[in-house]
Amino acid sequence: MKSSKIKFGRIAVKVGSNVITTCDGSLNTGRMLRLVEQVAVLIKQGYEVILISSGAVAAGRTDFIPPKGTNLISCRQIWSALGQVKLMSNYQFLFGKYGIGAGQVLTTKESFRDRLHYLNMKNCITSMIENSVLPVINENDTISVNELMFTDNDELSGLIASMMDCRTLILLSNVDGIFTGPPGESDSQLITEIDPGFQEIDKYITSSKSQFGRGGMLTKYSIAREIAREGINVYIANGMRDSIITDIISEKNVPCTHILASDEKKNGVKKWLSHSQTFARGMVYINRGAREALISDRASSLLMVGVSKIEGFFKKGDIIRILDEKGRQIGLGKSQYDSEKAVTCTGSRQKKPLVHYDHLLINSKN
Numbered sequence: 001m002k003s004s005k006i007k008f009g010r011i012a013v014k015v016g017s018n019v020i021t022t023c024d025g026s027l028n029t030g031r032m033l034r035l036v037e038q039v040a041v042l043i044k045q046g047y048e049v050i051l052i053s054s055g056a057v058a059a060g061r062t063d064f065i066p067p068k069g070t071n072l073i074s075c076r077q078i079w080s081a082l083g084q085v086k087l088m089s090n091y092q093f094l095f096g097k098y099g100i101g102a103g104q105v106l107t108t109k110e111s112f113r114d115r116l117h118y119l120n121m122k123n124c125i126t127s128m129i130e131n132s133v134l135p136v137i138n139e140n141d142t143i144s145v146n147e148l149m150f151t152d153n154d155e156l157s158g159l160i161a162s163m164m165d166c167r168t169l170i171l172l173s174n175v176d177g178i179f180t181g182p183p184g185e186s187d188s189q190l191i192t193e194i195d196p197g198f199q200e201i202d203k204y205i206t207s208s209k210s211q212f213g214r215g216g217m218l219t220k221y222s223i224a225r226e227i228a229r230e231g232i233n234v235y236i237a238n239g240m241r242d243s244i245i246t247d248i249i250s251e252k253n254v255p256c257t258h259i260l261a262s263d264e265k266k267n268g269v270k271k272w273l274s275h276s277q278t279f280a281r282g283m284v285y286i287n288r289g290a291r292e293a294l295i296s297d298r299a300s301s302l303l304m305v306g307v308s309k310i311e312g313f314f315k316k317g318d319i320i321r322i323l324d325e326k327g328r329q330i331g332l333g334k335s336q337y338d339s340e341k342a343v344t345c346t347g348s349r350q351k352k353p354l355v356h357y358d359h360l361l362i363n364s365k366n
Contacts (some may be wrong), residue, residue: 001299008233009167010048013039014157017054017292018174019239025061027086031240035093036244039134040098047249048129050164051159052137053091079140091136101133106140112159113279113319115334118272122163158223161232162271170248171220171233177257178221194259224259230271234259273332273361275320280321280332282312282339284354291324294331294362301353302333302360304345314339315350322355334359
């Protein structure tokens with residue numbers, strides 16, 4: 001057991017809407033109980049578990065039939081407001097049967113953009129775990145709108161697993177994992193293990209989505225591969241199978257797809273930046289000398305003398321894209337200037353760099 005705890009470490013479990021809702025959108029409390037039982041077993045064994053659960057919007061659909069003409073965003077917000085109460089009430093009741101307190105954490109994409117908000121959320125979840133309160137996390141769909149929404153809760157679970165230094169992420173859907181063809185066809189084979197560097201897996205995955213979810217298997221795998229590259233083992237499995245979570249952690253031979261963790265490690269700031277592509281607020285073009293300095297093995301900050309052009313509006317502390325002279329993105333960084341100040345200082349020998357090395361992520365060595 002001790003070796004298993006070291007291997008699997010802190011565990012994040014993501015439950016999809018299609019696992020815990022019926023075809024009409026109502027919550028499947030029987031299936032929720034099976035999942036709660038498994039999480040309870042892990043907690044009793046001494047594992048630290050974080051639960052990321054979809055299902056609020058789907059659950060709320062049965063309580064509110066929108067009048068004709070109500071726009072989709074308003075419908076979604078109302079469904080979420082109604083459904084989140086039902087979802088969390090069920091979790092608290094079911095976990096309470098096992099003497100486990102369950103606390104709600106609602107978040108939005110904006111919470112990950114700002115470093116201070118990011119750390120506040122991390123501290124909150126850490127405190128819950130340290131005080132034996134199970135974090136149950138979901139996107140706050142009552143205030144999220146299209147451009148600020150996660151692709152789905154697979155994306156959110158990846159961000160949470162990375163932020164909370166998890167060693168294992170289990171993504172539960174209504175299929176056993178990734179197949180070589182459409183699941184259910186006689187010649188389709190389950191791919192049980194994938195190296196994160198394998199490039200040809202996309203050809204096996206369809207772009208279809210579940211009835212109540214926003215993502216699909218292609219999104220799920222893309223996120224899983226990115227998370228695995230950070231040293232986190234990712235399992236895509238069927239949440240409709242009894243004991244699937246505990247069987248994976250017990251290393252039983254169960255049907256699932258395991259995306260192997262790489263040996264790559266990032267510090268806290270670098271991990272935050274590696275998931276911040278969609279949060280970037282402006283673009284900074286740099287000259288050849290600055291590019292060569294940044295992609296070299298020597299630790300270098302981005303100095304204003306190496307900046308040739310600024311595009312877009314950003315504030316001090318925002319994440320910015322860094323591009324070379326040909327417009328190729330080579331990294332992301334946290335700006336120490338706002339865009340107005342950066343424009344006036346472009347090409348100058350300011351002592352303070354635009355992006356300090358500690359808040360810089362270079363994603364290309366080409």
